[in-house]
Amino acid sequence: MRIACLQPIKILQSSFLFLATLYFTISASRNPSSTLSFPLLFSVSISALFLFFSSRRKPVLLLDYSCYKPGPERKCPYAVCERFVLGRQCFSTESQEFMRRIYLKSGLGDETYAPPFVFETEDSRAKLDSAMQEAQEGIFSSVDSLLAKTKVDPRLIDAVVVTCGSFSPSPSLSSLIVNRYGLKEDIKAYNLSGMGCSSGIISVDLAATLLQNNAKVKYALVVVTESISLNWYFGDNRSMLVTNCIFRVGCAAALLTNDLSRRADAKMQLLYSLRTHHGSNDRAYRAAFQEEDDEGNTGISLTKDLIPVAGKNLYDHIKKLGPVVLPLSELLSYCYSKVTSSLAGTKPKAPDFTTAFEHVCIHTGGKAVIEQVERVLRLRDEVTEPAKMCLHRFGNTSSSLVWYELAYFEGKKRIRKGDRLWMLAFGTGFKVGSLVWKSLRDSSMDDDNPWSDCIDSYPVTSW
Incomplete structure (x- = not known):
């Protein structure tokens, strides 16, 4: 979906009509004997001008955002993980050793956060109450902070989009927000689930569609979360x-x-969004799959x-994204590479997307995922630094991870007015999503920035 751009067909139609009528209007004014009516042509010209400007899509502005940072009592260093695994006595010795090896080479540091049930000793598995507590703590904290920063009355919110991949209670999480903040009765509420780590991109895409196509929607709240509590695995399938x-x-x-009067307060403008779905391929569809093991553990x-699925589908995704965002020089360079590689029987190199963006928020799905994106897009270490540091500091937070990366950029004060930023995320199914933003002001460190207490310690060298 193109954001804040003109629709091509309407542009051509209205531009042609406007220029043609303008030409004949001028001709008629110079030649009063002309059979063309000056008032008629003038009216048509004004109508064409109106059509031209009405064909513009409403701009979608990011007023602000907020990321949840749990309290220090929820920090989950290796010692806590080890104590939790050994204390549950439901994993084999081989599984314990396997998890230990995976954790130690995962890229996660000792500052990540775990849900409440990990610190409890009574029950081995989380209950519904624990999952609700995890959801409420994250949602309420981030929304409270966001509303305080933007100074927007909750009753002014016209749409709410909530995404949580693997926790879908009844009433829904969107209803939880409506109830908590007393949102109005005609609120348009949406609840996305089962869409994996890409749903943070998808939820913004949905909200932008509402803002552009529904005259009654002026403010849209997007909440991006995930629930770990009911989704810990207690079997031995590696x-x-x-x-x-x-x-x-x-x-x-x-x-x-889409309120232009708030442009001076907004941080960014959404320029473009793209979603590609590769689920028609069985290999891609089952690459990340929820199921039961042989013992019935989900x-x-x-x-x-x-x-490999992530790499291939990323390549397919950027083939659609590239012509929209890349400068002409880079597109020509890629076309030349494609021709020469075809003659040589080799694979063409991916275009250099750093020519289109000053900053990139890469899917922080794991160390191997970041390295695969690095390889496919031929990115330098400094470009992938925020993704690596985000994995080290917060772990894989699923659909919200790109917002923690944006907070890293702001914490480092690297974003300048006019800079373009690319958010890229993958999701089960298999889906790839992109958001392209333009910064409307220089970045600064907000009081609620999740990196505020540690930004000077990053980047670390031990990743």
Whole structure:
């Protein structure tokens, strides 16, 4: 979906009509004997001008966002993970050793956060109350902070989009927000689930569609979260044990608007969004799959196909994204590379996307995922630094991870007015999503920035 751009067909129609009528209007004014009526042509010209400007899509502005940072009592260093695994006595010795190896090479540091039940000693598995507590803490904290920063009355919010991949209670999480903040009765509420780590991109895309196509929607609240509590795996299938090692607590909330009077207050403008779905391919569809193991334990299997599937589908995705965002010089260079590689029987190199963006928020799915994106896009270490540091500090927070990366850029004060930023995320199914933003002001460190207490310690060299 193009954001804040003119629709091509309407542009051509209205531009042609406007220029043609303008030409005949001038001709008629110079030649009063002309059979063309000057008032008629003038009216048509004004109508064409109106059509030209009405064909513009409403701009979508990011007023602000907020990321949840749990209290220090929820920090989950290796010692806490080890104590939790050994204390549950439901994993074999081989599984314990496997998780230990995965954790130690995962890229996660000792500052990530775990849900409440990990610190409890009574029950081995989380209950519904624990999952609700995890969801409420993240959602309420991030939304409270966001509303305080933007000074927007909750009753002014016209749409709320909530995404949580693997926790879908009844009433829904969107209803939880409506109830908590007393949102109005005609609120348009949406609840996305089962869409994996790409749903943070998808939820913004949905909110932007509402803001552009529904005259009654002026403010849209997007809440991006995940729940770990009910999704820890307690079996011995190795492909399912990996999620226990890399997923951590995280949540983000963002407020979008099409109100031009708030442009001076907004941080960014959404220029473009793209979603590609590769689920028609069985290998891609089953690359990350929730199922039961042989003992009846439910878990999400991350298969060996996941990394190559991510690489191939990323390549297919950027073939659609490239012509929209890349400068002409880079497109010509890529076309030349494609021709020469075809003659040589080799694979063409991916275009240099750093020519289109000053900053990139890469999917922080894991160390191997970041390295695969690095390889496919031929990115330098400094470009992938925020993704690596985000994995080290917060772990894989699923769909909210790109917002923690944006907070890293702001914490480092690297974003300048006019800079373009690319958010890229993958999701089960298999989906790839992109958001392209333009910064409307220089970045600064907000009081609620999740990196505020540690930004000077990053980047670390031990990743």
